[in-house]
Amino acid sequence: MTTINYTDKIPNNVNLGDDRTLQRALEQWQPNFVNWWDDVGPEGSTDHEVYLRTATSVDPQGWAQFGHVKMRDYRWGIFLNPGDAGRQVHFGDHVGEKVWQDVPGEHRANLRRIIVTQGDTEPASVEQQRHLGLTAPSMYDLRNLFQINVEEGRHLWAMVYLLHKHFGRDGREEADALLERRSGDENNPRILGAFNEQTPDWLAFFMFTYFTDRDGKFQLAALAESAFDPLARTTKFMLTEEAHHMFVGESGVSRVISRTCQVMNELKTDDAQALRAAGVIDLPTIQRYLNFHYSVTIDLFGADQSSNAATFYSSGLKGRYEEGKRGDDHILKGQTYQVLEVVGGQLVDKEVPMLNALNEVLRDDFIKDSVAGVERWNKVVAKAGIPVRLTVPHKAFNRSIGALAGIRMSPEGRVVGDQEWAARKDTWLPTAEDRAFVASLMGRVVETGKFANWIAPPVMGINRQPVDFEYVRFN
Ligand SMILES: [Fe+2]
Numbered sequence: 284m285t286t287i288n289y290t291d292k293i294p295n296n297v298n299l300g301d302d303r304t305l306q307r308a309l310e311q312w313q314p315n316f317v318n319w320w321d322d323v324g325p326e327g328s329t330d331h332e333v334y335l336r337t338a339t340s341v342d343p344q345g346w347a348q349f350g351h352v353k354m355r356d357y358r359w360g361i362f363l364n365p366g367d368a369g370r371q372v373h374f375g376d377h378v379g380e381k382v383w384q385d386v387p388g389e390h391r392a393n394l395r396r397i398i399v400t401q402g403d404t405e406p407a408s409v410e411q412q413r414h415l416g417l418t419a420p421s422m423y424d425l426r427n428l429f430q431i432n433v434e435e436g437r438h439l440w441a442m443v444y445l446l447h448k449h450f451g452r453d454g455r456e457e458a459d460a461l462l463e464r465r466s467g468d469e470n471n472p473r474i475l476g477a478f479n480e481q482t483p484d485w486l487a488f489f490m491f492t493y494f495t496d497r498d499g500k501f502q503l504a505a506l507a508e509s510a511f512d513p514l515a516r517t518t519k520f521m522l523t524e525e526a527h528h529m530f531v532g533e534s535g536v537s538r539v540i541s542r543t544c545q546v547m548n549e550l551k552t553d554d555a556q557a558l559r560a561a562g563v564i565d566l567p568t569i570q571r572y573l574n575f576h577y578s579v580t581i582d583l584f585g586a587d588q589s590s591n592a593a594t595f596y597s598s599g600l601k602g603r604y605e606e607g608k609r610g611d612d613h614i615l616k617g618q619t620y621q622v623l624e625v626v627g628g629q630l631v632d633k634e635v636p637m638l639n640a641l642n643e644v645l646r647d648d649f650i651k652d653s654v655a656g657v658e659r660w661n662k663v664v665a666k667a668g669i670p671v672r673l674t675v676p677h678k679a680f681n682r683s684i685g686a687l688a689g690i691r692m693s694p695e696g697r698v699v700g701d702q703e704w705a706a707r708k709d710t711w712l713p714t715a716e717d718r719a720f721v722a723s724l725m726g727r728v729v730e731t732g733k734f735a736n737w738i739a740p741p742v743m744g745i746n747r748q749p750v751d752f753e754y755v756r757f758n
C-alpha cells in the first residue's frame with residue numbers, strides 16, 4: 284500500500300499526519316480516487332502540464348500558488364478556514380450554544396446526508412465535463428476547464444475528509460460510493476438531476492459554470508453557517524475557489540455574446556441562419572441555453588416546501604445565505620414566506636411557514652444573484668447597439684421539482700396549454716438542431732493566443748500572464 288507523504292502530496296492545515304485512523308482511511312481511498320480520475324477525469328489529458336492554481340494555505344493574501352503541473356499529480360489539499368474558539372450557533376433551536384467540533388449523535392444521519400449530497404456534485408461535474416477538452420476554443424479556455432476540474436476534485440477531497448474524520452465506517456462507505464456513482468449512469472447515477480445532464484459543448488459549459496456552480500456557491504454559503512464547525516470552515520474555504528468557476532461562466536458567455544454582436548454588426552443582420560452561416564451563435568440560441576440551464580439549476584434547491592429544510596435549519600445544520608447579516612430572530616418560528624402555486628390555471632402566491640420554505644428562500648437569493656450577471660451580459664449587447672435583451676425565465680418555467688413540477692409555463696410566467704407548449708417549446712428550450720449547430724462549431728483550437736471564431740478573446744490572462752501565454756504544455 285502506498286504511504287502518503289502528507290506535506291508533499293496533500294497540503295493541509297488539519298494535521299493529517301497526526302491521526303493514524305484517518306491516515307489509513309485516506310491511504311485506502313487515495314488510489315481509488317486516482318483511478319476514478321484516470322477513468323472519467325478529463326479525457327486525453329494525462330501528460331499535459333497545465334498552468335494551475337493550487338491551494339496551499341488559507342491566508343487570504345496568498346492562499347494559492349501557480350505553476351505547470353500534471354493534473355493527476357495535482358496536490359489535492361485539505362483546508363479548513365481558521366477556527367474561532369468562541370464561535371456559537373447563531374440560528375435555529377441551539378442559538379447561543381457552542382458550535383460542535385464533532386457530530387452530535389442525533390444529527391449524524393442528516394449531516395452525513397448533507398455532506399454526501401454536496402460531495403456527490405463535485406466528481407459529477409468532472410464527469411460531465413470530461414470530453415470538453417477535446418473541443419476547447421483556446422488554450423486559455425482549456426486551462427480554465429482543467430482548473431475547475433481539479434478544484435472540484437479538491438472539493439471532493441474536502442467532503443471525503445469530513446466523512447472519514449467524523450463518520451467512522453459509514454463515512455468510509457459513503458466516501459467509496461462517491462467514486463462509484465457516475466453522472467448520467469442509469470443504474471448508479473449521481474444524486475441530483477442537474478448533475479446527470481450532459482455538458483456536451485462549451486456554451487453549455489459556460490452556462491453550467493455560471494448557473495450551476497452558482498448553486499454550489501449558495502449551498503456552500505448556507506453550509507458555511509453550520510453549527511458543525513468543521514463543515515462550516517471547510518465550505519467557507521471552498522467558496523474562495525468557487526468564485527473562479529463562476530467567473531469562467533460569466534466571462535465565457537459574455538465573450539460568446541460579444542463575438543456574436545460583432546458579427547451581427549459586421550453583417551448588419553440579426554438573421555439566425557445568416558449568423559450561423561458566419562459561424563457564430565445567434566442570440567436566440569444563447570437565450571434558449573440560458574432558459575435550460577437556469578431552470579434545471581433552480582430545481583437543485585429542492586421542493587419549495589420541505590420539512591427537511593426546516594429540520595436542517597432548526598437543528599443548526601444548514602443556515603440561510605448570509606445568515607449573520609439578517610436582522611430577524613434567526614429562529615423563524617411563526618414567520619411566513621410566499622411560495623407559488625397553480626390554482627385553476629393561474630399562478631398564485633401562497634403564504635407558508637418560513638421554516639418549511641427555506642429551500643425557496645435560498646432559491647430566491649440565488650435568482651437575485653443570477654439576474655445581476657445576466658444584466659452584465661446585456662450591457663455587452665447594448666454597447667454593440669443591438670436592441671435585444673437576455674432574460675432569465677420565470678421561476679416556474681420548465682421545473683421538475685416542487686409544486687411547480689410539470690406545469691406548462693411560458694418563460695414569461697404564463698400558464699399555457701399542452702398545445703401552445705408543443706407549438707412553442709422549440710423557441711423556449713434548445714432543440715436538437717440548436718445543439719447540433721453548436722456542436723458543429725466545436726473544433727479544437729489550442730495554439731497559443733488563438734481563439735475559435737465563435738468566441739472573443741478574454742480581456743486579460745490568468746494570474747497576470749498574457750492571453751497568449753502557454754497555459755497548457757502538450758506532452
Ligand atoms: Fe465544487
Ligand SMILES: [Fe+2]
Pocket residue numbers: 435496499525528
Ligand atoms: Fe465549482
